[in-house]
Amino acid sequence: MASHGGIQIPSRLPLLLTHEGVLLPGSTTRVSVHSARNMQVVRSRLLKGTSLKSTILGVIPNTRDPEHDTQELPALHSIGTAGLAVQVVGSNWPKPHYTLLITGLCRFRVTQLLRERPFAVAIVEQLDRLEQYTEGQPLDRELRELTQNFYQAALQLVGMLDMSVPVVAKLRQLLDSLPRETLPDVLAAMIRTSNTEKLQVLDAVDLQERFKKTLPMLTRQIEGLKLLQKTRKPRPDDDKRVVLAIRKGGVFPGRQFSLEEDGEDEDGDDMAVLERKVKEAAMPEPALHVCLKELKRLKKMPQSMPEYALTRNYLELMVELPWTKSTSDCLDIRAARVLLDNDHYALEKLKRRVLEYLAVRQLRSTLKGPILCFVGPPGVGKTSVGRSIARTLGREFHRIALGGVCDQSDVRGHRRTYVGSMPGRIINGLKTVGVNNPVFLLDEVDKLGKSLQGDPAAALLEVLDPEQNHSFTDHYLNVPFDLSQVLFIATANTTSTIPPALLDRMEVIQVPGYTQEEKVEIAHRHLIPHQLEQHGLTPQQLQIPQDTTHEIISKYTREAGVRSLERKIGAICRAVAVKVAEGHKMSKAESPGETERRVEPEQVGKGEDSDVTAPPEMPIVIDQIALKDILGPQIFEMEVSGRLTLPGVAIGLAWTPLGGEIMFVEASRMEGDGQLTLTGQLGDIMKESAHLAISWLRSNAKTYHLTNSGADPLEGNDIHLHFPAGAVTKDGPSAGVTIVTCLASLFSGRLVRSDVTMTGEITLRGLVLPVGGIKDKVLAAHRAGLKRIILPKRNEKDLEEIPVHIQAELAFITASTLDEVLNAAFDGGFPAVVITHPQITSKL
Numbered sequence: 001m002a003s004h005g006g007i008q009i010p011s012r013l014p015l016l017l018t019h020e021g022v023l024l025p026g027s028t029t030r031v032s033v034h035s036a037r038n039m040q041v042v043r044s045r046l047l048k049g050t051s052l053k054s055t056i057l058g059v060i061p062n063t064r065d066p067e068h069d070t071q072e073l074p075a076l077h078s079i080g081t082a083g084l085a086v087q088v089v090g091s092n093w094p095k096p097h098y099t100l101l102i103t104g105l106c107r108f109r110v111t112q113l114l115r116e117r118p119f120a121v122a123i124v125e126q127l128d129r130l131e132q133y134t135e136g137q138p139l140d141r142e143l144r145e146l147t148q149n150f151y152q153a154a155l156q157l158v159g160m161l162d163m164s165v166p167v168v169a170k171l172r173q174l175l176d177s178l179p180r181e182t183l184p185d186v187l188a189a190m191i192r193t194s195n196t197e198k199l200q201v202l203d204a205v206d207l208q209e210r211f212k213k214t215l216p217m218l219t220r221q222i223e224g225l226k227l228l229q230k231t232r233k234p235r236p237d238d239d240k241r242v243v244l245a246i247r248k249g250g251v252f253p254g255r256q257f258s259l260e261e262d263g264e265d266e267d268g269d270d271m272a273v274l275e276r277k278v279k280e281a282a283m284p285e286p287a288l289h290v291c292l293k294e295l296k297r298l299k300k301m302p303q304s305m306p307e308y309a310l311t312r313n314y315l316e317l318m319v320e321l322p323w324t325k326s327t328s329d330c331l332d333i334r335a336a337r338v339l340l341d342n343d344h345y346a347l348e349k350l351k352r353r354v355l356e357y358l359a360v361r362q363l364r365s366t367l368k369g370p371i372l373c374f375v376g377p378p379g380v381g382k383t384s385v386g387r388s389i390a391r392t393l394g395r396e397f398h399r400i401a402l403g404g405v406c407d408q409s410d411v412r413g414h415r416r417t418y419v420g421s422m423p424g425r426i427i428n429g430l431k432t433v434g435v436n437n438p439v440f441l442l443d444e445v446d447k448l449g450k451s452l453q454g455d456p457a458a459a460l461l462e463v464l465d466p467e468q469n470h471s472f473t474d475h476y477l478n479v480p481f482d483l484s485q486v487l488f489i490a491t492a493n494t495t496s497t498i499p500p501a502l503l504d505r506m507e508v509i510q511v512p513g514y515t516q517e518e519k520v521e522i523a524h525r526h527l528i529p530h531q532l533e534q535h536g537l538t539p540q541q542l543q544i545p546q547d548t549t550h551e552i553i554s555k556y557t558r559e560a561g562v563r564s565l566e567r568k569i570g571a572i573c574r575a576v577a578v579k580v581a582e583g584h585k586m587s588k589a590e591s592p593g594e595t596e597r598r599v600e601p602e603q604v605g606k607g608e609d610s611d612v613t614a615p616p617e618m619p620i621v622i623d624q625i626a627l628k629d630i631l632g633p634q635i636f637e638m639e640v641s642g643r644l645t646l647p648g649v650a651i652g653l654a655w656t657p658l659g660g661e662i663m664f665v666e667a668s669r670m671e672g673d674g675q676l677t678l679t680g681q682l683g684d685i686m687k688e689s690a691h692l693a694i695s696w697l698r699s700n701a702k703t704y705h706l707t708n709s710g711a712d713p714l715e716g717n718d719i720h721l722h723f724p725a726g727a728v729t730k731d732g733p734s735a736g737v738t739i740v741t742c743l744a745s746l747f748s749g750r751l752v753r754s755d756v757t758m759t760g761e762i763t764l765r766g767l768v769l770p771v772g773g774i775k776d777k778v779l780a781a782h783r784a785g786l787k788r789i790i791l792p793k794r795n796e797k798d799l800e801e802i803p804v805h806i807q808a809e810l811a812f813i814t815a816s817t818l819d820e821v822l823n824a825a826f827d828g829g830f831p832a833v834v835i836t837h838p839q840i841t842s843k844l
């Protein structure tokens with residue numbers, strides 16, 4: 001039996017014949033066992049044997065053992081490696097086989113093959129004679145140098161491997177602890193070498209020769225790694241890693257790149273990056289303090305913990321917030337005026353107020369001013385004026401839609417203890433714009449809701465209050481953020497539903513609806529060019545004359561703003577775009593008849609006939625017929641005419657958040673016992689107005705001849721008052737005069753003038769009090785084609801707001817008493833029998 005450094009292999013060894021891979025001493029490899037002979041070795045030696053000796057096999061490389069017993073054993077490689085089978089794994093699928101894990105012990109030479117079946121057994125001679133080292137014999141100089149060079153190269157190689165510092169340190173330790181003579185075998189097994197090369201190493205029985213054979217393989221590997229590193233793109237934080245490595249004392253020759261294992265590596269990196277970002281975010285002291293604390297916690301947390309992600313998200317938000325980042329204002333009032341004028345037609349009052357506001361801000365260079373709140377019907381340009389303000393100031397713009405928000409945490413965020421907690425809309429907005437002085441448009445403040453989750457309006461109070469908002473604390477952040485540089489603008493459709501405390505902090509600027517003419521101008525200056533651009537059309541392709549715009553406005557839209565007008569123009573553009581794209585002619589396209597009249601007469605008859613592939617005549621001009629083709633039959637009609645043909649109907653004017661409206665009031669009388677029925681979804685104030693009106697008429701019935709026989713017109717009668725469009729809730733006192741007029745018409749049997757409309761609150765004594773929303777109401781009357789408007793006398797001043805050309809088309813009658821109203825509402829007046837009769841009042 002041969003011996004070597006404590007390893008002693010039996011002189012008779014069962015042979016395992018392998019054909020893939022070469023087992024070298026000092027390394028461990030997996031060997032797949034399929035062939036009959038090898039299977040027998042496993043079964044009889046490894047599975048049955050119980051001694052350590054039986055687990056030592058002679059592994060002969062490069063031999064394919066024949067599948068069938070009949071076939072002769074091929075010539076065997078004379079040198080093999082004695083190996084210790086440390087693990088046997090068997091499987092029956094797809095066919096019975098074993099996988100062995102074998103550790104190479106030492107070389108041997110086959111001296112005599114004892115038998116071939118059922119497995120080969122040979123007498124062997126242990127080859128590795130390494131006593132020179134272990135027994136302290138002096139090495140010859142060449143071998144010593146070789147060994148030293150090899151060791152250095154091995155160190156260099158380990159240093160170049162892309163592994164974490166601890167792994168490299170371990171490898172280094174291993175290199176130091178191994179006897180030097182084993183290094184060629186160990187490293188040849190580790191590095192990228194072919195089977196032939198490994199076979200050469202195995203065959204190099206002489207140690208010196210073995211060093212000589214393996215050293216070039218090692219240097220080749222080092223060169224290869226160097227090349228790889230050169231071609232590899234340096235990562236942005238490579239420098240930092242090297243610095244980190246130096247600090248940790250982990251410098252290895254040739255090692256310049258990553259020092260950590262991949263997974264750990266990225267994480268460690270990320271942490272460092274995050275930490276750097278936290279320090280660079282220029283946050284105020286309290287926020288920085290919290291961040292550093294969280295960062296410390298995060299470093300200790302395993303990634304699998306749910307809190308890890310939460311804390312990380314928090315930190316990432318904190319570093320993204322614009323604590324000190326801001327844009328510089330570039331306000332030039334003259335330029336602002338031009339810009340506002342260019343962006344918006346009309347809106348004079350609003351633009352004037354905005355300019356004043358900006359001018360004051362420029363002079364005082366402070367933000368502590370009122371918060372502007374634009375109140376008006378939808379589509380009148382409130383949002384877009386807000387956007388223009390941001391542009392004039394050169395600031396970022398962000399719109400926060402508050403419609404339907406009924407949870408405090410929408411504004412102020414959720415506490416971080418909640419799963420899925422988020423910051424509120426204010427902080428989110430700041431993160432989006434990335435600066436701390438944007439223009440925030442709080443859209444639809446009047447539509448804030450309330451719920452069990454707290455009142456969002458209360459949270460907004462803090463946001464909007466210049467005294468408090470420098471330390472606004474979002475629940476998610478849990479540290480104050482200075483909002484004092486943010487310019488807040490609010491919009492609403494009505495002030496009535498804005499919480500009073502919020503309204504108190506804002507300066508309301510009413511934005512009334514547009515007149516027909518203004519809408520036409522807006523359409524031609526802004527909406528049509530914008531829609532053309534949106535649809536990829538040019539004015540050379542599509543023209544919409546002013547008459548057509550008038551038609552669209554009066555027949556297809558009924559709104560105070562211009563939003564649905566814009567949509568209709570969009571619909572026209574789409575229809576034309578299809579025609580342009582198809583190459584069809586708009587005129588005599590496919591079908592004769594109406595379609596052929598879609599263009600102006602001059603374009604018809606220019607040889608278009610049935611040429612469907614020819615491009616359409618440019619520009620395509622939308623006339624009334626083309627309009628009907630595209631938008632369909634008109635949607636709205638002047639419904640006034642025809643409805644005033646019976647006594648007991650009058651037209652009033654109402655103000656709604658959507659603008660002014662004309663409102664019909666109908667009354668009918670039937671036999672009964674003096675009951676009053678009111679229908680049409682009326683609010684309390686409206687009901688009171690109805691009762692007031694009835695009372696006044698009853699008390700004045702005699703004066704105006706409203707009864708046939710008795711003193712009370714209600715005697716033996718029930719009265720039903722109806723306000724059509726019952727789906728819409730109506731409230732407010734301004735229908736008082738209309739109800740009186742309607743009932744007066746009913747009782748007197750006279751028709752109200754068909755061109756008259758009115759508004760005004762009444763008192764029991766017959767006085768007419770002023771009401772709001774005059775401009776919107778007048779515009780609605782004008783839209784509806786009514787010519788005569790009865791207003792409370794004290795509202796006369798509001799007429800100034802009405803454009804002159806509209807005033808010219810309307811007759812305004814101002815009244816301070818109901819008597820004046822009735823006289824103006826009926827043709828030929830509404831005379832009282834004895835106007836100054838002293839008994840009238842005494843009858844009350």
Ligand SMILES: Nc1ncnc2c1ncn2[C@@H]1O[C@H](COP(=O)(O)OP(=O)(O)OP(=O)(O)O)[C@@H](O)[C@H]1O
Pocket residue numbers: 343344345346347376377378379380381382383384385443491492493522526527561562563566
């Ligand atoms: N005076 C105007 N000049 C030019 N364009 C206008 C004007 N008024 C409104 N517009 C245009 O009308 C469209 C609707 O306006 P915007 O969205 O600002 O309405 P809004 O008043 O904010 O409505 P909402 O109350 O529904 O939010 C926009 O495309 C806007 O450019």
